[in-house]
Amino acid sequence: MTMLENIDWNLLKEIISCVFILSGVMFMLVATIGLLRLPDFYIRMSAITKGSTLGLGLILFGLGIYFNQPSMLLKVLAVITFTFITAPVAAHVIGRTAVQNKIPFWKHTNLNEFKKYLHREHLEEIVNYDKYEEKVLRKKKAAAREDNVE
């Protein structure tokens, strides 16, 4: 019993919440570095969706531990639930929009299972990144020619 009385519960609470918040911030930082460094829109989106969702959940959970009140915990859980539901939905909608808008894939991505869908939707050109670059170049040339005509 004397062991339990010697523990400083406030300090323990602060340390636990600090660990949660720092790990959450680390996940956030990893997600941001991924957003900057990864080569392709789809890979970037997957990185930041997972990383930022987990990081935000950990930060808010640490906050709930720090305040140590039921009302605060309820609000924090509301935010966490909302983020966990909406982040994948938003990522899915944006990803589908990107596919429809013919955003190119990275050249090393394995698209074997995805080819049938692309063929059905007449979106094959996005598979080939070189072709996409060629198309952009051609557009630029056409614009330059128009400028010359004027």
Added chain:
Amino acid sequence: MISMVALSFCLLLTAVRFAIGPTLPDRITAFDLIVADVIGIIAIYTEFTGNEDYIDVAIILSLFGFLGSISFAYYLMKITK
């Protein structure tokens, strides 16, 4: 304190991607991450000040961030069709 600095650094890096992002969906996802960062900053600020009212701001911001990205994607889809 360290976490506040780290989150601000995250915000800066995200702004860089927002500026150089080659396509429009890139910018939308960068906007998503900016909203997440701001929610984290508000949470840590709540812990600094000890004022519980600020967490309501985080609730509303998470709601509006989702709405913003969804509507961006929706209108992007509408423009191309």
